[in-house]
Amino acid sequence: MPWFRADLHLHSCLSPCGDLECSPSAIAVTAKQRGLDLVALADHNSALNCPAFAEACRREGVAALYGIEATSREEVHLLCLFATVEQALDAGELFYRALADVQNIPAKLGDQVYVDVDENILGAVEKHLVGALDYSVDEICEAVNSRGGLFIPAHIDRSVNSMGSQLGFLPHAPYAAVEVTRSPCPLDTHDYTRICNSDAHFLDDIAMRWFAYEAETVSFAALRDALAAKRVRLSIES
Template identity: 50%
Template sequence: MRALADLHNHSCLSPCASLEESPSLIARLARERGLDLVALTDHNSALNCPAFAEACRREGIAPLFGIEASSIEEVHVVCLFGSVDEALDFGESLRGRLLDLPYDPEKLGDQVVVDADEGVLDLVGYYLGAALSIGFDELCAEAADRGAIVVPAHVDRPMFSVSSQLGFLPPGPYDAVEAMRPLPPELSRGFPVVSGSDSHYPEHVARRPFAVELPEGALDPSAAGSLLETLREALRSGRARPFWDSAARSGP
C-alpha cells in the first residue's frame, strides 16, 4: 500500500509553535488532509506524546513518537520511536543536557503540556528551544542506539541544518535525510530523501508529506511487528518519495 507520511510536526509544547496546535488538532487535521502516518516531534521534549497517542487512536491514524533534538552546533535532527515510553525516556535523558538559557514565555512563547482533550497539564518552565550540550555525531549515535529512526532535519535550510551549521552531511546512522527540495548529491550522500511539513501552525499540517510503499496492513494497530521497523525497512530500501517527486502523487 502507498501511505502518505508526515514525520515532522510541532505542538503547543514547542515555544515557536502556535498555542492552537494541540496534539489532538494535529491528529484531526492529519486525518482530514489524507495522511496515513504522522509523528509528533517537538523541540527537545516528548511530553505531548501521551496526548498525541490518544488523539491518533481516536482519529484512527497511525502515530510515531519523536523529538526534534538540537545538537550543540544547533543542527536539528528528527528522532522517531515506536512507543510513547521510548520517546519520553529519550526526552528525559536530554533534559539535563539542555543548555540553561534564560526563558521568558512572553518573548519566546509558552510551552504547554496538554491532554488529548486540550486540557492544560503543565507549563514547561525551562527553554526547550535551546541547544543540547551534545555534539551532532554523538546525538545521532545515541538516538540510533536507542532504536530511533534518525533523520537529519531540513538539511537544505539556511538555519539549524547540517548545511548551515556544519557545511556538509557527516557520515552517520541515518535512516533518511529530510529536505525542502531536490538535494545535491553532497547533501544526500546516498541516503533516502524524505520531505516533512515541520508544521508549527494548523495550516502547515500535511503541507509536505512524503509517499512510502508499505506492506498491506502495516498501519493497522493490530499489525504484527513494529511499525517503526517496517518504516525503517521501507526507507532503507528506497520506497519513499518526497512530495516534489511526481511518483509521490501518482496512484498505485
C-alpha cells in the same frame, strides 16, 4: 504493496514557536482530514506532548510515531523518532537534562505547555526549549540508534540550524534518512534516503510537504525497511 502518506515532523503547543491552537488532538484531527496515514510529533527538545498525541491519534485512527527535534551542540536540528511514547519520553528526559539552562519567558519567547488529549493544560516547561543540548550530532545519533529509534537530520538544506548551514556537508553516519525541503538538494545526499515533511508549527501547514513509502503495513518496522530500501516518493518531486 500499498503506499502510505507520512508527515513525520510536526510541532505542537509545547514548542514555543508553535501555535497554541496546535494541541495534539487538533493535530490528529487535521492529519486525518488531510489523508495522512502516519504522523509524528517532534517538538523541540521535549516529548511531553507525546502521551496526548498517542491517545489523539488512536481516537482518529491515524498511525503515529513519537519524537523530538533535538538541537545539537553544533546547533543542528535532528529528528529523533520512536515507535513508543515511553522511548520518546526516555530520550526526552535525557535531552532535557542536557539542555542549556535558560528560563523560558512565555510573554517574550512563546508558551511551552503540555496538555492532555482533551486540551487541558497539565504544565509548562521551564527551560527555553529552542536551545542547544550539550551533545554533539554523533552523540545524539548514538542515543537514538541505541534506543531503537530513527535518526534523521532535519531540513538539511535550510540556511539555519541544518547540516548544510552548520557543518557545510553531510557526514557519513548511520542515518535512517535525511529530511530535505526542496528538490534538488544542494548537498550530496547520494548515500541516503531522502524524505520531506511539513515541519508544521500551525495546523494549516500540516501535510504542506509529505512523503509516501511502499510497505505491507503502516508500522514503524515497515517504515524502517522502506527507508532502508529507498521505497519512497516525495511530494515536492511529484
